[in-house]
Amino acid sequence: MxxxxxxxxxxxxxxxxxxxxxxxxxxxxxxxxxxxxxxxxxxxxxxxxxxxxxxxxxxxxxxxxxxxxxxHLPAVSEELPDTGNLRSDLLLLLNQLNDMLHQIGPKTIHGLMSVLSDIPFSEILNVRRTNAMTTLLNRAAERGEIHPEKITPRITRLPVDLVRHELLITSEPVSRETIEEIVDDIFLPLLM
Incomplete structure (x- = not known):
């Protein structure tokens, strides 16, 4: 004692x-x-x-x-943007994600990926974030901005995967211009 x-x-x-x-x-x-x-x-x-x-x-x-x-990182879905416009919502969401990934740091992300190789990284950190993208896309479909039949699991994951890939490859925060390019030139055309 x-x-x-x-x-x-x-x-x-x-x-x-x-x-x-x-x-x-x-x-x-x-x-x-x-x-x-x-x-x-x-x-x-x-x-x-x-x-x-x-x-x-x-x-x-x-x-x-x-x-x-x-x-410690806030769930993106807790702060889910709702501007009434899919492009604006996507830019806000992806910039939030980019800030969170940068806070964790590329070295931590690389380290976790090398050790937890049997678990897809998208499942590790996106547990609370994939629903956010689905919610944004469903809202946009209800407003008539996109075709609902084009919302597939792969398409839903694409913008987050591209932001994460940029961070991992460059070890730098993804620029706003790159995020806009991902949204405007790659993601939105797939939903129209």
Whole structure:
């Protein structure tokens, strides 16, 4: 039993409080040292817990990093644009995604992809984002801007895949001009 100094209250974090502290520590480590230098030891020290406690919840650092990313980045669908115009909505959505991917960083994305090769990357980070694109396209179809029969799963994923590809290839944020080109020259013509 630990001896408690006068005035100190001994509390042991459990459950969601402990998990929140670990996820926050993982995010802070990721932002400070990057994916390749992030260790479970570093996260444990920052969260003031032990490695076994972390490993009971996340079997490896990659899943812990994914949990931290999903927790800290806002779901695009929570801030879904609705300007009344598909092009404007797409530009807003893709720029939000671009900002989020840039915040995660190309090195983290590359690192996760190299380790989690059995899971398509689009499924890893787009769990909460693919519904956003479907929602935008369905709204546009209801307004008569596009043909609903042209909305297929592959077409729906295309603009997000192209933005992600640009970031991974260049390791730089995707320019607004490139996003406009993806929307105007590639994506919208497929829906008309």
């Amino acid at each position: 630990n001896k408690v100094n006068e005035g100190e209250i001994s509390t042991r974090r459990r459950g969601t409080e402990l998990e929140a502290a670990i996820i926050q520590a993982a995010w802070d480590e990721l932002m400070e040292v990057g994916f390749h230098s992030l260790t479970i030891e570093g996260v444990a020290a920052r969260a003031q817990t032990s490695k076994p406690v972390i490993y009971r919840r996340w079997p490896n650092r990659e899943e812990l990093v994914l949990a931290a990313i999903v927790h």
